[in-house]
Every structure is written in structure tokens, then in C-alpha cells.
Amino acid sequence: MSVMLGLIGLTAVFLFVYLTIILLRGDKQ
Numbered sequence: 001m002s003v004m005l006g007l008i009g010l011t012a013v014f015l016f017v018y019l020t021i022i023l024l025r026g027d028k029q
Helices: 003-026
Strands: none
Touching: none
């Protein structure tokens, strides 16, 4: 159970950072 929550948490953080980088790159361009 805790392992699943951990994976979900890491996935959420990864997606958040990924989207943030895309938005920042879009703003720079």
C-alpha cells in the first residue's frame, strides 16, 4: 500500500516538474 502511494507521489511530482519546464520554455520563447 505504502509502495503504491510512493509511486503515485513520485509520478505526480515528475509530471508537475515536467509541465512546469514546458511552461517555462514556452514563456521564454
